[in-house]
Amino acid sequence: MALPKNPKVDLKLKYRRIFEISVILALLLLILAFKFFPRFESESLGAEAVxxxxxxxxxxxxxxxxxxxxxxxxxxxxxxPADEELEDIEIEDTEIDMEAEIAAPPPPVEEEEEIPVEFFVAVEEMPEPIGGI
Structure with missing residues (x-):
């Protein structure tokens, strides 16, 4: 069970009044600041340049x-006008016989290529850049 709020400490009840008072005070401070501390620097803007x-x-x-x-x-x-009569197109029988035996395709022709045998030769000299150092 939720505890009831004490109306003396509930800020939502006083929110509107506090907001209005703060806006009035802020406006009064701005008006007084502009009234008592004006900064009008009067410089003559003469036509000095030609x-x-x-x-x-x-x-x-x-x-x-x-x-x-x-x-x-x-x-x-x-x-x-549709005076021309179209000829009837005859479509051949497209039934598939699932029990018919299908011959296997011929094996591919294999060509034997001679692969040259390369022997590993250990290098005993260190490599040097072309043109030297």
Missing amino acids: QELVEMEDVEITKQETAPPPPPKPPIPIEA
């Missing part, structure tokens, strides 16, 4: 090429 003259150039008007007209719509296909 201003450059900008020359306007006349831009030629370009001609827009017109898009080619869309291709014509394809004609609607018309059904051709």
Whole structure:
């Protein structure tokens, strides 16, 4: 069985009021900070640098090429009259005889190649790089 909460220590009941008070205090602090500690540094922004003259150039008007007209719509296909009679196609018998004996394929022809025998020769000299060290 859950223990009942004590309403004196339940923070969910006071959450809204605490949130509103904290927002009001934060806004008051910001207003007071800007009211009593303003930092306005007034510098005169004089035109000390020589201003450059900008020359306007006349831009030629370009001609827009017109898009080619869309291709014509394809004609609607018309059904051709079915005057021609199709010939009947005869399919040969495709039955498989499972009991028929099938001859084995002939054995492949084997070609004998002579493999040259290479003898191992121990090298007694140390290898050196080409061109020396």
